[in-house]
Each structure stands twice: as structure tokens, then as C-alpha cells.
Amino acid sequence: GEDVEQSLFLSVREGDSSVINCTYTDSSSTYLYWYKQEPGAGLQLLTYIFSNMDMKQDQRLTVLLNKKDKHLSLRIADTQTGDSAIYFCAVPPDTGRRALTFGSGTRLQVQP
Amino acid sequence: KAGVTQTPRYLIKTRGQQVTLSCSPISGHRSVSWYQQTPGQGLQFLFEYFSETQRNKGNFPGRFSGRQFSNSRSEMNVSTLELGDSALYLCASSSPTGGETQYFGPGTRLLVL
Numbered sequence: 001g002e003d004v005e006q007s008l009f010l011s012v013r014e015g016d017s018s019v020i021n022c023t024y025t026d027s028s029s030t031y032l033y034w035y036k037q038e039p040g041a042g043l044q045l046l047t048y049i050f051s052n053m054d055m056k057q058d059q060r061l062t063v064l065l066n067k068k069d070k071h072l073s074l075r076i077a078d079t080q081t082g083d084s085a086i087y088f089c090a091v092p093p094d095t096g097r098r099a100l101t102f103g104s105g106t107r108l109q110v111q112p
Numbered sequence: 113k114a115g116v117t118q119t120p121r122y123l124i125k126t127r128g129q130q131v132t133l134s135c136s137p138i139s140g141h142r143s144v145s146w147y148q149q150t151p152g153q154g155l156q157f158l159f160e161y162f163s164e165t166q167r168n169k170g171n172f173p174g175r176f177s178g179r180q181f182s183n184s185r186s187e188m189n190v191s192t193l194e195l196g197d198s199a200l201y202l203c204a205s206s207s208p209t210g211g212e213t214q215y216f217g218p219g220t221r222l223l224v225l
Contacts, residue, residue, distance in 0.1 A: 042116075042202055043216040045113055084214035088155065098145050098204075098212055099168045 006103035022089030116217035137205030144186040
């Protein structure tokens, strides 16, 4: 089945950019997702990218997709303390199915 | 538009009991998926329902079951609870016209003693 990998921890200073990386083994889905989870909360959809795109920008968020290398990244510009959370990359197995496979999550710590 | 709601938010049960969790999707969404989140296994897909039919199922024992009603609300049931069932159970809904994107509720935190 699908395997999704992320680094576990990232620490940045407030105002810096954060880059969270994700690799996956196989997906023929149309979409790939980034979710954010704050302590004690559910998952908040941050952004997603169509598989036929290389890049998507959404305010402070930039998603890059390299389909050849099966690599997805999320860049947060001007990182704020409120961005401290766990970020999950999520990949569906194929189009039309909603059984997301999640990475282990990257805990982002933003230092003032 | 109201988001996905889950009840109850917190639950404490003892081993051997059963539990039922409820999920109300975003209005107009007909697909509901359930996920289990634990520190050890992370986020794992349980099952998906669409128009009252189970469409996909994850790799969980038969003690985990679910159903969906005609108004798209969904319930999941865990019978004969084990300590390892302690987890955050998340429900997500998606729209048939909005692609596959899933929107999650706040979750139900289940503690099995």
C-alpha cells in the first residue's frame, strides 16, 4: 500500500520561512493535501494541489510537487508563533477514493 | 456553513464495553470517512460511507463497524473495547461536487480503562 514519510520535527525562528517535506510511494490521485493539527484539535485543511500542477501559492503557503520524485513540500513564509502545530501530508490511493494515507506528521516549533 | 460535528467529544469506557460515536457532516456532503489517531500508529483510515453504503474499509478488526443514515449522518461502533482502542476518532466529510477533499471534525477522544 501507500507509504508516506515526513520528518518528525522542525524548529524555526519567528519571521523565517519553514519548509516541511513529504515523500510518498504511489498515488494516482488527482489531489494531494496538507492538514494542520493544533493541540487537542481535529485536522484543519490547509491547502491542496492538483497532481498536474508543480506549484500552488495561497497567501503565505506555497506547495511544490515533484511527481517524478514523488516529493511534496509545504513552505510557510514569515512563520508566526501561531503556526506552531503538527502538519500532515495526506495522499489518497487513487482518484475517487477517500481513504487518505497520512504521513507521521511534522511538529513545527516557532521560536519568538 | 457549519462544519463537521462529532459527539461526544470525550468518552471514558472500560474494557469489554462497547461505544457508539456520532458524526454529522457538512450540509450537502454525502461521503463520511472515519479515522483513528493514536500516538503509536498515527492516523489510520477506518471506513468510508456514501449514500448509506460502505464504500471502503481499512485494516481494522470486525469489532469496528459503522453505518450511515439517509440524512448522511454517520455512526461508528466499537464492540468489546480493548485498551488499545484508546484514541482520537476523527470523522471527515466530502462533497460529491467538491472533488475528494475531506473536511474533518474536532474528533472524539476515547479513553479505555
